[in-house]
Amino acid sequence: PYDVLVLGGGPAGASAAIYSARKGIRTGIVAERFGGQVLDTLGIENFISVKYTEGPKFAAHLEEHVRHYNVDIISSQRAKQLRKGDLVEVELENGAVLRSKALIIATGARWRTLGVPGEAELKNKGVAYCPHCDGPLFQDKHVAVIGGGNSGIEAAIDLAGIARHVTVLEFLPELKADDVLQKRLFSLANVTVLTNVETKEITGGDKVDGITYAERSSGEIKHIELDGVFVQIGLVPNTDWLGDVVERTRIGEIVVDNRGATNVPGVFAAGDCTNAPYKQIIISMGSGATAALGAFDYLIRT
């Protein structure tokens, strides 16, 4: 068996694998897609100490760094089931079963998409999902935020400090965000809130030039010109395959303590698949390191 098996080849998984391998223990990593969400990212400007890089390049560096160590890499495979006996057993979709003394789950998350015309085509060309990452690209521009929950309203408040104008579009008749956030939002002069509207299309050629929506009460179709659209309708953790074995929150995030430990002894988790509050590359990497050190502590005590 492995001493530590890592599931996921994104920033959290890569970091966990490197920290484990550097302890000289038997380490494996199951990486369905090395790089994870980073592969879908264009410019990265907030990985501290690197002023600018691009997703695919960053992902290649992650993989190269992991390959520098003695890590068993099982690529293009997904985990489908977890069992805990004396050892942790992970069954892959191809039927293979991997055994390990400790497990670090780093299967990440995915942004929920609207699924309207223009969204996929204009991704990274004005359609964005992460205000901390891409907000500064829209300085003095007009942007829309789709989604009136906490993440949408936090994004709108954040973007209002950068962009010229922010228009919020919420499908339901009222915003769902906490009252304090709504109060703050409505105190801002450069924000417009549209409720009970359904986004129909994101328009543009080379880049986003507007958004088309329907007033749900009247069915009337409207179009506004703008430069960017932030889709904020939820981040879905890739944890469905876990079932009930490991404790998860209502939205499926794995509950971890400050050492990355879950409720199951020997099972740790890191990165966007956990209930850690902020989802960023640098944060995922930090939590991957934490989980690896947590797992090592566990191993030397058992």
Ligand code: FAD
């Ligand atoms: P992920 O990157 O999601 O990696 C998960 C890994 O697990 C992948 O390898 C995946 O293939 C694998 N996996 C999934 N399910 C399974 C399974 N069942 N079995 C085995 N493996 C599985 N953050 C920044 O800091 N700066 C930015 O500029 C930035 N821009 C972004 C732009 C976009 C478009 C997106 C989508 C995100 C951006 N982020 C940015 C966020 C950042 O990419 C994430 O916070 C980070 O990648 C999370 O790392 P992770 O390792 O936890 O998960």
